[in-house]
Every structure is written in C-alpha cells, then in structure tokens.
Amino acid sequence: xxxxxxxxxxxxxxxxxxxPAGPPSLGELLRPSVxxxxxxxxxxxxxxxxxxxxxxxxxxxxxxxxxLHLANAPGRRADLAGFAxxxxxxxxxxxxxxxxxxSPPGDHRFTSPKWQQQPFHTAEQGFLLAQEWWAKASEGGPxxxxxNARLVAFTIRQLLDMVSPSNVPWLNPEVRDAxxxxxxxNLIKGTKNLLHDLQAGLTDKPHGRPEFxxxxxxxxxxxxxxxxxxxxxxxxxxxxxxTVRPEPVLIVPAWIMKYYILDxxxxxxxxxxxxxxxxxxxxxxxxxxxxxxxGLRLDDYRRLGPLAALGAIGExxxxxxxxxxxxxxxxxxxxxxxxxxxxxxxxxxxxVTLLAAQTDFTEAGELQLFITAGQIAFLDDVMETAGTLDxxxxxxxxxxxxxRDLVWSRMINSYLLGxxxxxxxxxxWNADGTRMPAxxxxxxxxxxxxxxxxxxxxxxxxGRLVTLSDIGVPLFVVGTENDHIAPWRSVYKIHLQNxxxxxxxxxxxxxxxxxxxxPGHPHRFYHVLTRPAGAxxxxxxEWAATAVRHDGSxxxxxxxxxxxxxxxxxAPPPMGLAANLADAPGTYVLEH
Numbered sequence: 001x002x003x004x005x006x007x008x009x010x011x012x013x014x015x016x017x018x019x020p021a022g023p024p025s026l027g028e029l030l031r032p033s034v035x036x037x038x039x040x041x042x043x044x045x046x047x048x049x050x051x052x053x054x055x056x057x058x059x060x061x062x063x064x065x066x067x068l069h070l071a072n073a074p075g076r077r078a079d080l081a082g083f084a085x086x087x088x089x090x091x092x093x094x095x096x097x098x099x100x101x102x103s104p105p106g107d108h109r110f111t112s113p114k115w116q117q118q119p120f121h122t123a124e125q126g127f128l129l130a131q132e133w134w135a136k137a138s139e140g141g142p143x144x145x146x147x148n149a150r151l152v153a154f155t156i157r158q159l160l161d162m163v164s165p166s167n168v169p170w171l172n173p174e175v176r177d178a179x180x181x182x183x184x185x186n187l188i189k190g191t192k193n194l195l196h197d198l199q200a201g202l203t204d205k206p207h208g209r210p211e212f213x214x215x216x217x218x219x220x221x222x223x224x225x226x227x228x229x230x231x232x233x234x235x236x237x238x239x240x241x242x243t244v245r246p247e248p249v250l251i252v253p254a255w256i257m258k259y260y261i262l263d264x265x266x267x268x269x270x271x272x273x274x275x276x277x278x279x280x281x282x283x284x285x286x287x288x289x290x291x292x293x294x295g296l297r298l299d300d301y302r303r304l305g306p307l308a309a310l311g312a313i314g315e316x317x318x319x320x321x322x323x324x325x326x327x328x329x330x331x332x333x334x335x336x337x338x339x340x341x342x343x344x345x346x347x348x349x350x351x352v353t354l355l356a357a358q359t360d361f362t363e364a365g366e367l368q369l370f371i372t373a374g375q376i377a378f379l380d381d382v383m384e385t386a387g388t389l390d391x392x393x394x395x396x397x398x399x400x401x402x403x404r405d406l407v408w409s410r411m412i413n414s415y416l417l418g419x420x421x422x423x424x425x426x427x428x429w430n431a432d433g434t435r436m437p438a439x440x441x442x443x444x445x446x447x448x449x450x451x452x453x454x455x456x457x458x459x460x461x462x463g464r465l466v467t468l469s470d471i472g473v474p475l476f477v478v479g480t481e482n483d484h485i486a487p488w489r490s491v492y493k494i495h496l497q498n499x500x501x502x503x504x505x506x507x508x509x510x511x512x513x514x515x516x517x518x519p520g521h522p523h524r525f526y527h528v529l530t531r532p533a534g535a536x537x538x539x540x541x542e543w544a545a546t547a548v549r550h551d552g553s554x555x556x557x558x559x560x561x562x563x564x565x566x567x568x569x570x571a572p573p574p575m576g577l578a579a580n581l582a583d584a585p586g587t588y589v590l591e592h
Contacts, residue, residue, distance in 0.1 A: 055378035059155060062148035069143045080137050087129045094125035101128045109166040109409070114173035123165040131160050151369050167408055175416045182418075189418030197414075212428035214585045219260035221272045223584035226282075226576030227312035231296070231304040233285040233586040234312050235259075236576055237271055241278045243569035246320050247350045248280040248313055249562070252306050254328035255286040258432050258589055261512065262327065264425040268518040270555065277559045280317065280573055284309055284330075288434045288591040291387025296437040298333075298444050299461065306337045310348050317573045321350035323562055327515065328486065329444070331357020335468060335494075336454055340461040342470040351565050353476040353558070355515050356486045359468055360455035360493035361448050365484055371449040376442065383438035426512065432592075455497060468497040475502045476561050478554060480514030488540075495537045503530040503561055506547065507554045519553040526554040 070076060090100040097118065103110050110124045138156050140149030165171035169179070169187075178186040212218050223237035251271070253259040262283065263271040274281045284305055289296065306324065313322055326334030331354040338352050358364060364371075383389050413419045453459040457467050475498065479488025488506055495502055507514045507526040517524050527547035531537065538546065550557070 055372075055375045057378070058372055058374045059151065061374070062151040062155075065148040066138070066140050066144050066152045069141060070137075073141065073143075076141060080133075083136060084133055087133050091122075091126050091129050094129075095122055097121065100125055101132065103128060109164060112174055114177065117173060120165070120171065120173045123171050127160075127163075127165050131157075134160060147369070147372065150366075154366060154369050161408055164408065166412060169416055172412070172416065175412070178417050186416070186418035189420070190415040193414045193418070193420070211423050212425055214258070214260055214432075214589050218265065218425055218429065219263045219585035219589065220266060221263050221269055221275065221584065224576045225285075225581040225584065225586040226316065227309070228581050228586075228588075229304050229308055230293075231287050231300065232308065233287075233581070233588045234309050235283045235285055235584045235586060236316065237275050237281045237283075237584065238575060239280065239572040240275050241572075244278050244280050244572045245563070245566040246317075246568075246570050247323050247566050248282055248317050248320070248573070249274055249323045249325060250306070250309055250313060251281065251283040252309075252324060252326040252330040252334045253284060253286070254330045255301065255305075256329055256434060256436065258429060258434060259283055259285045260585060260589060261426075261429055261516065263585070264429060264516060268425070268516055268521070270516070270518075273518065273555055274559070278569060279323075279562070282309065282313055285586050285588045286434070287588045289388055289437045290435070294383070294387035294438045296440045298440050298447070301333060301440060302337050302340075302461070306334055314348065316576060322348055323351045323353065323565070324349055325353035325355060326357055327355040328357055328511070331355055332359060332448060332454070335359050335471070336459060336461065336466060338471045338473070339454075339466040339468050342472055343461075343464070343466055349473050351474045351476065351562070352471065353478070354491070354494065355478045356480055356483055356491065356511050357477075358448075358486045358490050358493075359497060360490065361452050362455070363487060363490040363493070364449060365487040365490065367485060368449065371445055373450065376445050376450060379445070380438070380442055383441060387438055388435035389438065389441050426516065430512070455493070468494070469499065471498055472500060474565055475500065476505070476558060477502060478505045478507060478515065478558075480507055480509050480511060482510040483514065485511045492540050492543065495531060499534055501530065501533045503528065504543070504547075505554050505557060506544070517553050517555065519556060521553060524553055525549060525551045526557065528554070528557055 094100050110128075115121060115124045134156050135153070138149070138153040140146075140152065144152075161167075169175045175186075221237050223235050225233045226236045227234035251259070251262055253262060263269045266272055271281055271283060286305070287293075310322060310324075324334055324338070326332070334352060335354060335357070338349055341347075341349060361368075379389065447453045447459060451458065454466075454468065457465060459466055475494065477491060477494055479486070479491040481488065483491075492504060495504070505526050505528045507517060508524055509515075509517055517526075527544070527549050529543060529547035
C-alpha cells in the first residue's frame with residue numbers, strides 16, 4: 001500500500017547569477033541576420049523593376065522548352081532555313097523598289113507615304129520580312145507547351161518592336177523630315193518631354209495631367225458620400241428628375257482603377273446619364289490601399305464592398321431590389337457575390353450587369369502570359385516586400401499587351417517628333433493608378449486566372465461552394481470588340497455557366513473606350529441578342545452572325561433593358577442618411 005505523499009516546505013534558494021557573456025560562437029557569427037526567404041524576396045523585388053514584373057525564371061523555362069525542341073527538330077530547322085533564304089530573295093526584290101510584304105492588320109507604323117521612298121522602303125520591307133520569319137520560328141510546334149510557345153512569341157515580338165526602323169531617328173522619314181523642317185527643334189522639345197517624364201517617374205509624381213482632376217472637372221456629378229468603411233466610400237447621386245424608378249443602380253468598379261472612369265467629364269459620364277434617365281445611382285469608390293492593408297483578402301472586398309453597399313442602400317431606399325452593375329474585376333466580384341447571395345436566399349438583387357467582366361478565365365487573352373504558378377510566386381515576393389502591387393507595374397503589363405500603340409508610338413510622337421500630348425479626361429484617369437493589397441491580389445490571381453475556380457465550381461464563400469448557375473436574376477453582359485484585357489469571347493462564356501435570361505451586347509471599342517461610349521459619340525455601334533431563360537446557347541461565331549447591329553451607344557440599350565426590369569416611377573428616396581460624410585467624389589478617390 002502506497003503511503004500518502006507528504007508536502008514539505010522547501011527553502012527558497014537564490015537563482016544562480018547569469019554567467020558573464022563570452023565572445024559569440026562561430027555559429028552565431030555565421031547565422032544570417034535575415035532569413036533566406038527575405039533575401040530571395042528582396043532580390044525578386046529588384047528584378048521586377050527591370051522586367052516589368054515578369055519572372056526571369058518563367059521566361060528562361062519558356063525559351064528552354066522552345067529552344068530544346070527546335071534543336072531536336074532538324075526538319076523544322078531546315079524548313080526555317082529555306083524560309084529565311086526565300087525572305088532574303090524577297091528583300092532583294094524590295095531593294096529594287098518593289099512592295100513584297102504589307103504591314104499586318106492593326107500595324108500603323110509604316111502608313112505614311114514617306115516610307116515608300118528609299119532607303120526607308122528597304123528598311124521597312126526588311127523589318128517586316130524579318131518579323132514574318134520570327135513569327136514562323138516562334139510557333140514552337142506540337143511538342144512545345146502551348147503557354148511557353150505563346151510567351152516566346154510574345155517576347156520576340158516585343159524585342160522586334162524595340163528595333164523597328166520606326167523607332168530609329170535616322171531610319172524614320174517622318175522624324176528626319178521634322179528635324180530638317182524645324183532645324184532640330186523637334187528633338188529639343190522631345191528631350192524636354194523625356195526629362196519631364198523621367199522626373200515624374202523618379203519623384204513618384206502622379207502622371208495625371210493637371211488640367212484634369214476629380215472634383216474639379218472630372219467626377220463632378222452632384223452627390224454625397226453616404227457610407228464609409230475602411231475599404232469603400234459609397235456615393236449617392238442627387239436626382240435630376242421629378243420621379244425615379246424604385247430600384248436603384250449600384251455600380252461596382254474594379255479596384256485596379258479609380259471609379260470615375262464611369263463619371264468622367266459631364267458629357268461622357270455614365271453616372272450622370274443614368275441619373276438623367278430617372279435612376280437613383282450609387283457607386284463604390286475603393287480605397288487606394290497602402291502597405292498597412294497588405295493582409296486584406298478577396299473575401300474582404302466582397303464583404304466590405306458590394307455587401308456593405310447593399311446594406312447601406314437598404315437603409316436609404318428601403319426593402320427594394322437593386323440593379324447591380326460591375327465593371328472589369330468589379331464584375332467578377334459582383335458575380336461571385338450574386339452567386340453567394342442566391343445560394344443563401346438573399347434576394348436583394350433585381351438584376352446583374354457585367355461590363356467587360358470575365359467569369360471564366362480559360363481564354364483570358366494575352367494577359368494569361370503573365371499568370372503561371374512560377375510567375376505568381378515571383379509576384380508574391382514582390383508584393384510581400386512592398387505590401388502592395390504598385391500601379392505602375394500593373395500599367396506596365398497592360399502596356400506590353402499593346403506596346404506598339406501605348407509605348408513606341410507614344411515615344412516617337414513625344415520624344416522624336418516633339419509633339420506635346422493633347423490631354424483628355426480618359427488619359428488623365430488612366431494615369432491615376434491604384435495599388436492592390438498583396439494577399440488579395442495573390443488570391444485573385446490563383447483562384448481566378450490560374451485555377452479558374454469560380455467557373456469550375458471550386459470557389460468557396462464562407463466555407464461553402466458557390467456556383468454561377470444559382471444566379472436567378474436577369475443578366476445584361478457587355479463585351480468590347482478590341483478588348484485585350486477581357487476578350488469578348490471570354491466574357492461570353494457566362495452563357496455556359498448560367499441558364500437564365502442573358503442579354504449580350506458586343507460594342508465597338510476597347511476595354512475602356514468601348515464602355516465609355518456615350519450617346520452622340522461618333523462611329524459607335526453595337527450588336528445585341530437576348531437568350532431567353534432555358535433556351536439553347538449558341539457559339540460566339542453564330543452569335544456574331546445572328547445578333548442585330550445598331551448604330552449609336554449601347555447605353556440606350558441598357559437603359560431600355562433596365563426600364564423593362566424596373567417598376568413604375570416613384571418619388572426619389574432621401575439623399576443618404578441623417579449625417580452624410582462628404583460631397584462627391586469623396587476622399588478615397590483623391591488618395592495617391
């Protein structure tokens with residue numbers, strides 16, 4: 001039998017004095033002061049400054065895949081050699097003044113008749129022949145992974161555009177004529193333009209033109225900030241009609257851009273147009289995040305963005321359904337928000353409008369070249385170092401997609417011809433960039449672009465799957481003909497994900513100018529076709545051949561559609577709550 005344990009008092013003994021610190025051990029001396037992960041992240045952040053955010057490893061792997069397969073294909077190399085000989089023969093014909101090759105569609109670098117004069121004609125023809133050869137050489141063949149082949153072709157095209165004779169002062173007849181005519185004054189003005197741009201880049205000055213500014217002559221539609229949290233300001237616009245439709249319109253812009261793309265100058269403001277058509281309009285103005293908000297998640301944008309806005313609208317307008325419209329990334333966010341609301345029985349939406357917004361990212365255009373697992377890991381390091389992704393890095397990626405028009409053409413006009421830019425509201429808005437929180441942007445790229453989780457039924461909200469097929473309200477979807485960011489055939493794929501009523505509009509223009517297409521804008525047109533709920537879906541080619549063409553602005557079509565899905569007009573709701581926070585455009589839009 002065990003005896004009980006006896007407790008005994010133990011006298012407190014003083015702790016031994018710490019031994020005097022001796023010299024550090026060799027291991028302590030060799031231990032790095034920062035982790036190897038931090039060193040790698042800092043290296044990648046510096047590399048990104050030189051590569052416009054592209055991962056050098058991704059480029060190397062793509063060229064290795066292409067180069068090794070080309071080295072192992074003697075027949076293909078022989079074919080390319082024969083094609084090169086043929087190109088040399090055609091160039092000799094060009095030396096005699098013949099036109100042996102024309103610029104591809106959309107390439108306007110050599111449209112001036114001056115390029116038909118020698119020696120400029122020979123330089124232009126030789127460049128186009130070399131460009132054609134490299135296009136064939138970079139095709140890759142069936143053994144090369146498709147993404148790698150596209151990345152190689154894209155990179156080679158960028159390098160060729162750099163050495164185009166149009167970029168070389170003594171090979172460009174327009175530059176030579178301007179230099180002779182002005183006695184070199186064009187180059188003096190061009191140097192001043194270059195120094196101005198360099199100063200703006202080195203001092204982090206906003207590149208927007210001082211002639212335009214939000215609250216002065218941009219984003220001037222009268223309104224109030226009626227709600228604010230750490231991520232958004234919600235703007236409500238003052239009515240201009242005696243009565244309004246009972247269903248308000250909520251605009252969810254992309255957080256990659258300032259909201260006033262949809263409230264530019266008074267003549268081309270979509271917000272002002274909607275108000276004038278008898279709608280109560282609300283718009284989200286996203287905060288420009290700093291490194292302190294690096295931990296914001298994509299779901300925070302859903303909760304603090306559209307959901308918070310709908311809550312505030314309900315307090316102001318009462319229990320009425322809302323016409324929600326999302327632009328670009330804002331449309332993607334709105335679509336997953338609408339899917340989660342439908343799943344949960346939340347019926348606060350009357351309709352959903354998606355403007356140049358993708359819900360399926362399998363055909364997201366050349367922007368996919370920047371989205372691989374390795375590329376995103378590289379961007380993770382860049383963003384973790386700064387806490388955000390700088391707007392200039394995103395702008396650089398978009399400019400590379402259309403470098404001939406957005407980079408080289410601008411440099412020729414500004415630096416070689418000495419032309420001053422003619423600023424306009426859209427240019428000024430485009431220069432007013434925003435940052436993106438590191439965690440949110442990484443989640444967005446992985447979930448949408450890389451894994452296509454939303455379209456393929458893997459995306460979770462509050463721990464549960466959401467599906468776009470649950471959205472039961474009518475959809476109005478707009479694609480633009482020349483969109484390099486959200487190609488219209490990719491936007492069209494919402495037809496494959498939802499069996500409800502979808503009205504699809506294809507409008508002239510690109511990602512921005514196609515959406516900002518006010519009534520009275522010259523040379524605008526659009527095609528439209530509605531697929532009723534439950535009807536069969538047709539392919540994009542069949543849709544393009546079937547849809548009815550209309551001249552003018554698609555805005556009028558949208559308002560007609562909104563009217564059809566709205567109730568009879570009533571008296572306008574109050575302007576905000578008892579204590580409005582500020583006049584529109586608010587304070588978040590002014591953050592740089």
